[in-house]
Amino acid sequence: MPDQVDYRWIADDPDALMMLDHAGKVLEWNDGAERMFGYSRTEAVGTRIHELVTVPGSEAEQDHFIAETIELGRGTFEALRRRSDGTLIYVVISGKVGQGGPGELFLLFSEKDVTQLKVQRDSKSLESKFRELLDSMPDGIVIVNPTGHILIANRQAEWLFGYERDELRARPIEDLLPQRFRGAHKGHRSHYFSAPRTRAMGAGLELYGLRKDGTEFPVEISLSPLKTEETPVVMSAIRDVSERRGFEQTLQEKNLELLAANRAKDHFLASMSHELRTPLNAVIGFTGTLLMKLPGELNPEQTRQLEIVRNNARHLLALINDLLNLAKIEAGKIELNFELIDCGALVGEIAASLRPQALSKGLELIVAMRSDPIVVETDRRALSQIIINLVGNAIKFTVHGSVRIDLALDKAGKKRELVLSVSDTGPGIGEQELSSLFEAFVQGQASRTKGVEGTGLGLHLSRKLAVLLGGELSCTSTLGTGSVFTLTLPEP
Amino acid sequence: MAARILIAEDHPASLELLRYLLSANGYDILSAEDGEAALELARRHPPDLIICDLQMPKKNGYEVVGELKSDPALAQIPVVAVTAFSMIGDREQVLAAGFDGYLSKPIEPEEFVSLIEQYLPLSLRQQHGGR
Numbered sequence: 001m002p003d004q005v006d007y008r009w010i011a012d013d014p015d016a017l018m019m020l021d022h023a024g025k026v027l028e029w030n031d032g033a034e035r036m037f038g039y040s041r042t043e044a045v046g047t048r049i050h051e052l053v054t055v056p057g058s059e060a061e062q063d064h065f066i067a068e069t070i071e072l073g074r075g076t077f078e079a080l081r082r083r084s085d086g087t088l089i090y091v092v093i094s095g096k097v098g099q100g101g102p103g104e105l106f107l108l109f110s111e112k113d114v115t116q117l118k119v120q121r122d123s124k125s126l127e128s129k130f131r132e133l134l135d136s137m138p139d140g141i142v143i144v145n146p147t148g149h150i151l152i153a154n155r156q157a158e159w160l161f162g163y164e165r166d167e168l169r170a171r172p173i174e175d176l177l178p179q180r181f182r183g184a185h186k187g188h189r190s191h192y193f194s195a196p197r198t199r200a201m202g203a204g205l206e207l208y209g210l211r212k213d214g215t216e217f218p219v220e221i222s223l224s225p226l227k228t229e230e231t232p233v234v235m236s237a238i239r240d241v242s243e244r245r246g247f248e249q250t251l252q253e254k255n256l257e258l259l260a261a262n263r264a265k266d267h268f269l270a271s272m273s274h275e276l277r278t279p280l281n282a283v284i285g286f287t288g289t290l291l292m293k294l295p296g297e298l299n300p301e302q303t304r305q306l307e308i309v310r311n312n313a314r315h316l317l318a319l320i321n322d323l324l325n326l327a328k329i330e331a332g333k334i335e336l337n338f339e340l341i342d343c344g345a346l347v348g349e350i351a352a353s354l355r356p357q358a359l360s361k362g363l364e365l366i367v368a369m370r371s372d373p374i375v376v377e378t379d380r381r382a383l384s385q386i387i388i389n390l391v392g393n394a395i396k397f398t399v400h401g402s403v404r405i406d407l408a409l410d411k412a413g414k415k416r417e418l419v420l421s422v423s424d425t426g427p428g429i430g431e432q433e434l435s436s437l438f439e440a441f442v443q444g445q446a447s448r449t450k451g452v453e454g455t456g457l458g459l460h461l462s463r464k465l466a467v468l469l470g471g472e473l474s475c476t477s478t479l480g481t482g483s484v485f486t487l488t489l490p491e492p
Numbered sequence: 493m494a495a496r497i498l499i500a501e502d503h504p505a506s507l508e509l510l511r512y513l514l515s516a517n518g519y520d521i522l523s524a525e526d527g528e529a530a531l532e533l534a535r536r537h538p539p540d541l542i543i544c545d546l547q548m549p550k551k552n553g554y555e556v557v558g559e560l561k562s563d564p565a566l567a568q569i570p571v572v573a574v575t576a577f578s579m580i581g582d583r584e585q586v587l588a589a590g591f592d593g594y595l596s597k598p599i600e601p602e603e604f605v606s607l608i609e610q611y612l613p614l615s616l617r618q619q620h621g622g623r
Binding site: 269270273274275277278279280281282283284285286288289292294313317324328335 | 513597
């Protein structure tokens, strides 16, 4: 240890004083240094200065200070230093060389905290260059130096945070943050200067600003590093997103309400279906057992009246079925299961099941299609429901003649489409009725005058299903000659 | 000997209808008006077939079928859901839950017995193959 040094002088000095060897290892460390940098003498002595107060990445700068001081015998430098808690300060360093024992060289660094001074100086210099430009920006802009001090805040930033003109200058940026974010922010901030890049701050996090009056508001912040002549800085663009957050929250609440309403509607539909069917089960069931004469013989009038009861109960059931299906379609609750369907086979099955009904009226039911399979990708249930409805209608409304089903796969541009038509020799539909034929509860004149049964929902449902399948359902008709209903389904 | 059919059904008119139709066809009927009672009865007098409503007090049809199918002594008894839940998708849900069959209400009395008999072995059918 060199004798020439006055240790008391070192200990008492208000500035940070440190003695280093030529490699930067700390030999002495006074109370001022402890106060300024946060490391105790015991921690500091024996450690290289590079590992204590040098900002990571500027070790070469530290080497340069040492080399220049040794070369010239003295030196003055300005530097950014890192405190033990990670925060940065600006210092002015005065270096001197001293001689210890023979050939033994040491350096004496006296460091003074000039952060406030530098903040004032840089702020003034940046103000004159950028203030006017920044005031013209729509967002709040705050320029912050590595020590976390505001060098410039534009008018919008002052207004956002509720400060008077120039009141923000030289304040620590943490003044604009709610207390709970401050600790973490200091760390992030010092970190940012070691690897600065343009980015949104706290992506995915809810950030808040703190107004002068203590109130908070949600913000969105983007950061851009900027190299100025004076110092590296970071420019933060700050936007008040209270209004947007408000909208988002309202939307979210509305969505939840809709979801709940939807669920309630589903539940209501399922319950209504269940509750309507349960009593009908007894009505149709016991009418059936009576008509089956299980409890005993019936006279012809009793049989006739019971059949009226049963027909009307079945009609009511058909209505319930159609209404509920319609409600499900309207609510978008029909789940379609698209798969490859052999439409020829499907039409064959349906024709076979409806043929007895046609024959009992003396009608011919004709199916015309190619012999090879006609396979399309569609939903079996929806497709059969449409075909059953069309063929059933044709049989119902035709008094003599025939019902004919034509099935073909046609070219429609690049794609192919399934064309299924059901023609009858029925009474036909007048032009006026034709226009509203697919609306709910509209039945042709024939059904009303001839007392044909129907819910008035069949075609309405069929067209909805056709549209769900990506196709169309249309009708052409000539009064007195018959009608043709055509379903076209393009390949998906 | 007539096959024994257990009917689990909480709606009195529906229960009476099912009981009437099946007894008229010569079946021996046990009945329960809630799921718990049905399970108890099934354990005490294992039936040849179970007809089960879905919406019932104490234990619903899904719970009943779940317990039946996980009980080795009862798992092989066919269980047919007869329910007023007959919206699109209900059949699939019922079969997926372990029921052997699904019939929707209102039932067609003329067909009901022969439909139910499909779940009984030939030797136990009264109509021997239906209509």
